[in-house]
Amino acid sequence: MERxxxxxxxxxxxRLSFAPAFxxxxxxxxxxxxxxxxxxxxxIADEAVALLxxxxxxxxxxxxxxxxxxxxxxxxxxxxxxxxxxxxxxRTVAEQCRVGGTFSGRGFQxxxxxxxxxxxxSVGSTCFLWDDGTHRxxxxxxxxxxxxxxxxxxxxxxxxxxxxxxxxGLIRELDFDVLVPSMSNGSPIQRxxxxxxxxxxxxxKLGGRRARVRLLERGGAYHGCxxxxxxxx
Ligand SMILES: [Fe+2]
Numbered sequence: 001m002e003r004x005x006x007x008x009x010x011x012x013x014x015r016l017s018f019a020p021a022f023x024x025x026x027x028x029x030x031x032x033x034x035x036x037x038x039x040x041x042x043x044i045a046d047e048a049v050a051l052l053x054x055x056x057x058x059x060x061x062x063x064x065x066x067x068x069x070x071x072x073x074x075x076x077x078x079x080x081x082x083x084x085x086x087x088x089x090x091r092t093v094a095e096q097c098r099v100g101g102t103f104s105g106r107g108f109q110x111x112x113x114x115x116x117x118x119x120x121x122s123v124g125s126t127c128f129l130w131d132d133g134t135h136r137x138x139x140x141x142x143x144x145x146x147x148x149x150x151x152x153x154x155x156x157x158x159x160x161x162x163x164x165x166x167x168x169g170l171i172r173e174l175d176f177d178v179l180v181p182s183m184s185n186g187s188p189i190q191r192x193x194x195x196x197x198x199x200x201x202x203x204x205k206l207g208g209r210r211a212r213v214r215l216l217e218r219g220g221a222y223h224g225c226x227x228x229x230x231x232x233x
Pocket of ligand 1: 154
């Protein structure tokens with residue numbers, strides 16, 4: 001477990017089988033009204049003791065079906081935390097693990113925790129905005145991830161490119177100061193400058209002529225740990 005901020009910890013870091021240079025990870029959101037586990041990791045069981053020191057987990061959220069994996073059931077059973085998934089992808093998720101609840105569109109799951117549909121990467125892609133009282137974190141899964149510290153979009157053959165571009169425009173307008181993607185090949189997060197100058201610059205790189213849009217071909221199984229953890233559920 002890696003403490004990134006007082007209330008945000010990275011957990012279950014794993015080298016990704018489909019992109020070995022990248023690390024995927026889940027995040028523990030330490031909240032007064034119940035901890036949330038964001039994303040998923042095949043190495044999460046390695047963190048059982050550390051997770052328990054921070055108390056129970058109220059819910060686990062995954063932003064799209066690529067993050068569905070058997071370890072979500074381990075979280076559900078070990079912590080009694082139901083898995084919440086996009087309604088439009090619930091059936092696909094259920095092929096990998098149990099679905100405990102669904103969400104769609106935009107709205108607050110809790111007063112400090114807002115879900116926002118960012119359809120494009122997948123039909124159910126959703127980002128989450130969490131305000132811990134000090135920072136506003138935006139969890140973008142791999143709709144926007146960090147490659148060499150640059151914001152990068154993962155456009156798949158199955159992606160809806162037009163919807164993706166619209167969603168990136170929506171993300172641009174959101175008020176946040178920490179980007180928390182599900183994968184990176186360097187720092188797991190990126191702080192944005194208060195005046196949004198850096199965000200504008202990153203946006204220009206992402207959407208401009210020199211866009212760093214990376215086509216990831218993922219075939220069948222999406223996630224998988226390249227033998228970097230003990231549990232590998
Ligand atoms: Fe994905």
